[in-house]
Amino acid sequence: MAERRATAAAEPDFLQFNDLACEAEGGKVNNREAPQFIPSAFTEFGKWMDGWETRRKRIPGHDWCIVQLGVPGLIHGLDVDTSFFTGNHPPYVSIQATCLGTDPSTGSENRTGMAATAAQIAAVAKLSSEVWPELVGVAPLQPGHADRCHNYFRVSSRSRVTHLRLNMHPDGGIARLRVFGVGQRDWSAVPTNQDVDLVALTNGGVCLGYSDAHFGHPRNMIGRGRAANMADGWETARRLDRPKTLQADQQGILQVPGWEWAVFRLGHPGLIGSIEVDTNHFKGRCIQMELWEMGIGLKHFCDQRLTSVFVSVLQLRPHHRHHYSKADLAPTRPVSHVRLIIAPDGGVSRLRLWGRPTGAPANQSRPSSKL
Structure with a gap:
C-alpha cells in the first residue's frame, strides 16, 4: 500500500531516485519531457492535451492502461502528474504492479480516438492484470493546477517490477506517470x-x-x-x-x-x-x-x-x-x-x-x- 503525498510544497525524498518508466530508458508509454499546454491546439476528437485522456465513460467499469518499465527494479515512489487537466482529471486512481518473465505483445500501436480492439482486450486478459498486487489503492487525485498537479505516492514494495497497471476511476486525463526507484539486474x-x-x-x-x-x-x-x-x-x-x-x-x-x-x-x-x-x-x-x-x-x-x-x-x-x-x-x-x-x-x-x-x-x- 502507499502513503499519499497530495501537495508539491514538500517534495518527497524518493524523487532523487531514477525514473524507471521514462521513455529515454526504454519505457513504453511515458514521455520524458515536461507536459505542455497549447491553447489553440485542437484535433478532430476535441482539445489536444499532452498526456493520456479517455473519452467520457458511458458504460460500466473504469479506464486503465498497461505500462512497461524501461528499467525493471524496485519502486520507492510514484508521481501521477495531472498538469493542465483541470476539469477533466480522474477523481481517483489506483496502481498495480507485477514482474513478467517476458515482454507481452498486447498491440500497443497508436489508436488515438479509438477504444481498444477485442483482440487487444483478449491479449491483455492473458496477463490477469486485474489481480496484480496493488502498489497504490484507490486514492483521490488533485486537478492539474500548477500548485497541486503532482500527486505523490510513497510505495513500500520490496519486489522487482517490470509492468504497471494504471487505473483511472472512472475516466479522465493524466499528463505523466513517473516511477521512481532503483534498477535491479540479474x-x-x-x-x-x-x-x-x-x-x-x-x-x-x-x-x-x-x-x-x-x-x-x-x-x-x-x-x-x-x-x-x-x-x-x-x-x-x-x-x-x-x-x-x-x-x-x-x-x-x-x-x-x-x-x-x-x-x-x-x-x-x-x-x-x-x-x-x-x-x-x-x-x-x-x-x-x-x-x-x-x-x-x-x-x-x-x-x-x-x-x-x-x-x-x-x-x-x-x-x-x-x-x-x-x-x-x-x-x-x-x-x-x-x-x-x-x-x-x-x-x-x-x-x-x-x-x-x-x-x-x-x-x-x-x-x-x-x-
Whole structure:
C-alpha cells in the first residue's frame, strides 16, 4: 500500500531516485519531457492535451492502461502528474504492479480516438492484470493546477517490477506517470570475465547525494546513450565564491576555492578497468574522481576527503568523450561508490565505470540529498 503525498510544497525524498518508466530508458508509454499546454491546439476528437485522456465513460467499469518499465527494479515512489487537466482529471486512481518473465505483445500501436480492439482486450486478459498486487489503492487525485498537479505516492514494495497497471476511476486525463526507484539486474547471468558499466542506471546505479543540481540532476549522467542536450546531463550553478580574477597553475588547472560533487552507489561492487567521462554539449571542466571501497560511511563524503582507492584530477576537453584505461587508473581493490567532483563548477553529461562485478550486489537503501 502507499502513503499519499497530495501537495508539491514538500517534495518527497524518493524523487532523487531514477525514473524507471521514462521513455529515454526504454519505457513504453511515458514521455520524458515536461507536459505542455497549447491553447489553440485542437484535433478532430476535441482539445489536444499532452498526456493520456479517455473519452467520457458511458458504460460500466473504469479506464486503465498497461505500462512497461524501461528499467525493471524496485519502486520507492510514484508521481501521477495531472498538469493542465483541470476539469477533466480522474477523481481517483489506483496502481498495480507485477514482474513478467517476458515482454507481452498486447498491440500497443497508436489508436488515438479509438477504444481498444477485442483482440487487444483478449491479449491483455492473458496477463490477469486485474489481480496484480496493488502498489497504490484507490486514492483521490488533485486537478492539474500548477500548485497541486503532482500527486505523490510513497510505495513500500520490496519486489522487482517490470509492468504497471494504471487505473483511472472512472475516466479522465493524466499528463505523466513517473516511477521512481532503483534498477535491479540479474547479476547471476553476467559472465565473470565481462566488463560492465557498474554505475549505469540500467544496472542499478543510483545517485545518493549531491551538492548542487541547479540546471540538471546528477542522475542524468548514468542514463542510456549519449546526452541529447545540456538538460540531459548534470550542470551546477556558478559558484559565487570564485575569485574576481582567475589564475591557473603550470598544468593549466584553475586555482579556485570550492567544488561541486555528486556521489553514486554502483549497482554492483567491482574492479574498475576503465572510466568514461563525456562532456557532450558542455564546454570543458576540471574534475576529480574518487572511487570508494565498501564500508565507507556516507556522511564522510561531503565533510572530508578520506583515503580512497583511486583519486585523480582530470582536465576535460569541451564536447568530448574522455576515456581512461586501466593504465591511467590505480584501483586494485573492489569499489562500491564513486564521488565525482567538478572544480569549481560546471557540467558533465555522462559517467561510465567499466569493470567486473565482485562479491554481492549493492543493497537497495534509499538515497538522501543530505549526506
